[in-house]
Amino acid sequence: MLELKDVILHSPAGNARRALSFLIRPGDICCVGGETGSGKTTLVRSVMGFCPVASGYLSIDGELVDWLSAPTFRRKIFYIPAEVSAEDGRPSPFDNLTVRQLIEAQLQLGINRTHIDNDRLSEAWQLLGLDENIGERMCRDLSASEMRRALLSIGSQIHRDLVVADELTTDLTMEEEQSTFKFVRAMAQSGSAVLLTCLPDDLLVKQEENEHFIIRNLSGFDTAGAPNSTDRQAPHTDD
Numbered sequence: 364m365l366e367l368k369d370v371i372l373h374s375p376a377g378n379a380r381r382a383l384s385f386l387i388r389p390g391d392i393c394c395v396g397g398e399t400g401s402g403k404t405t406l407v408r409s410v411m412g413f414c415p416v417a418s419g420y421l422s423i424d425g426e427l428v429d430w431l432s433a434p435t436f437r438r439k440i441f442y443i444p445a446e447v448s449a450e451d452g453r454p455s456p457f458d459n460l461t462v463r464q465l466i467e468a469q470l471q472l473g474i475n476r477t478h479i480d481n482d483r484l485s486e487a488w489q490l491l492g493l494d495e496n497i498g499e500r501m502c503r504d505l506s507a508s509e510m511r512r513a514l515l516s517i518g519s520q521i522h523r524d525l526v527v528a529d530e531l532t533t534d535l536t537m538e539e540e541q542s543t544f545k546f547v548r549a550m551a552q553s554g555s556a557v558l559l560t561c562l563p564d565d566l567l568v569k570q571e572e573n574e575h576f577i578i579r580n581l582s583g584f585d586t587a588g589a590p591n592s593t594d595r596q597a598p599h600t601d602d
Contacts (some may be wrong), residue, residue: 364388365410365525365556370419372405377584379405385577389524391545394559396568397581403560404445406581410558411442423525438474441523441555444508445530447510455503462513463498464507479520480520482516487519490546492539512543516568518550526550526557531564542567543571551575 365387379402387393397403405465409421410432421428423436444577457465465486470477488497491512497505505513511531518526526547532540544567553559561567563580572578 364424365393365558366422366425368420368422369583370409370421371417372402372409372581372584373415373417374402374405374584374591380585382419382519383579384419386580387525387558387577389554389556390551391575392551392557392559393577393579394561394567394570395579395581396561396563396565398563399423399584401581401583403581404529407444407527407558407560409477410527411437411440436525437563439524441518441521441526443511443514443528443531444562445511445533447507457502458577460502462502465502465513466498466517466520470520477520478522483519484516487516487546490542491516492535492542506534508539512539512588515543518546522553526555528558529560530562531559532561532567537566 366385369382370384371382380566383406395403405414409416410428412428412430415429423439426432428436460468461478461543463520467479470479481523484498485495488495493509493516494500497509497513502510502513511528515528515531528547528590531547532543533544539590547557547559559567568578568580570578
């Protein structure tokens with residue numbers, strides 16, 4: 364279970380204009396939308412314990428996330444970052460691996476220690492709109508959207524209490540976005556709590572909220588570096 368209560372996000376440019384509150388239980392999906400620079404990645408980094416919030420609290424299973432507890436919590440999280448390829452021409456550690464080699468390496472980590480179920484992996488690739496031969500392609504040859512979905516397919520092999528994916532559906536066609544969300548929904552139905560971020564024009568933020576689907580929107584940061592006191596008095600209602 365992930366809970367944010369009156370959280371003001373902090374970035375080098377300043378603090379968020381508005382407090383954010385929501386609760387994601389096992390089986391729930393929360394989609395947070397916003398323009399580029401609105402704080403989506405900052406939110407994800409805060410959940411992962413990579414950067415502190417300016418105020419409010421963030422907890423997982425009732426325990427506060429801070430720099431001491433975060434490494435333990437990250438063992439419970441399946442994380443897919445928005446940036447999955449190297450920037451500025453720098454090589455990526457995945458460049459010389461095929462997709463299958465990358466997945467095998469992830470599954471051999473001490474926290475996972477499992478072998479590939481080829482049938483389930485093939486089904487995942489098909490559902491996610493990936494080519495059946497993607498396992499043999501080099502990671503350096505994949506687009507960012509293909510790479511994010513290839514990483515997401517690891518979810519067919521392992522279970523995590525919390526799934527966090529930053530801009531997972533960016534640059535997807537409508538059909539790809541629908542199939543990707545179907546895969547994510549299956550992860551939630553298996554008992555994961557899911558946090559997604561997306562751009563304002565993605566289909567995710569255009570769906571109706573319901574008992575298990577939460578939508579929140581970010582409004583960016585104050586360049587002055589201090590939260591707006593009026594906005595802080597009106598956080599979103601808890602779910």
